[in-house]
Amino acid sequence: MNPQNPNLSNKSIWVAVAITVGIWGCSQNQGVSPAEKIKILESRCLQLEQDSLAISEMREQLAKTVALLEKKLENHVQVVQERNELRSLSDLRTGERDAAQLRGDMLKKGLQDLLEQDDAMTSTARQPVTRVSTGLPIPGKL
Helix, strand or coil: CCCCCHHHHHHHHHHHHHHHHHHHHHHCCCCCCHHHHHHHHHHHHHHHHHHHHHHHHHHHHHHHHHHHHHHHHHHHHHHHHHHHHHHHHHHHHHHHHHHHHHHHHHHHHHHHHHHHHHHHHHHHHCCCCCCCCCCCCCCCCC
């Protein structure tokens, strides 16, 4: 013991005892033999291998699904482009139809105006012709 500071030596002894007990406790077998530990580790390894295979299969399935969805998306994009082209063509044809219809209406109105003018001219021309006799003989008829 340390004669100068007896408390320090008692503390040192208690710390040494605590460390020794701790090391002894950690070194004790916890009820599982090494053979049992090996079996536990092998079962864990087998489970991890099975999980790895399942994940690999799932990844392959998801890759197939992604490829299928990409094809569908590509087809969808083509359909959308075709729809947009048809919409523009439809708008163009609608404009052409409207222009032709307007032109037909204008032609119809023009023809109606001409017919009205012709009717007006024929109605004035149809007035009965009256003969004026001047008293001159008609040549060839005597």
